Amino acid sequence: MPSNFSLKSTPINDPRPSGFRPRRSPRLACHIPIRVFGKNQEGRTFYEDSSTLVIAREGGLIRLAQTPAPNLHIYIHCHPTNQGGRFRVVGEYSSSKSLHRYWGVELLKPGENLWGVEFPELSEEDGRAVRVVLACPNCRRRERTFMDEAQIEFLHERGGVIRECPTCKVSALWKEVPYFEEA
């Protein structure tokens, strides 16, 4: 984890040592529109239209301007699958360059396929990084790579990353495409 990326708050009401829960699927960079329902720190109920930044089979990293109340669960409705589930908020994540606030969340009932995504098998490469698929806007060449959360934030907030394409030799803004479309 780079030095400009830190876990701001400690896990909320979590007696388990960090990293105790085994990671059961690779993490994928994926922009999925969601609606989040919860209670904020003042005890007021809120809903917020948002999106995921990273998904895993049983959790993810979501953008959320609200501060969810500690110890309460949030409900996330996933628009593409029209399904929802209750999540525990693990903590707030943001890098020093963040334009938005991001929160780590864990699904309370493992086994639900809320995101509607077939996750690939976990490989050694997954480690602490997130799988990303980028596409050249000129020739559509696709490349699978690994990034950390701060790099993915950067990618989302700027709409892509400038790269020179090995195929068409054009420097252009490569954009993220959903991981599962590549497979």
Ligand SMILES: [Zn+2]
């Ligand atoms: Zn190209």
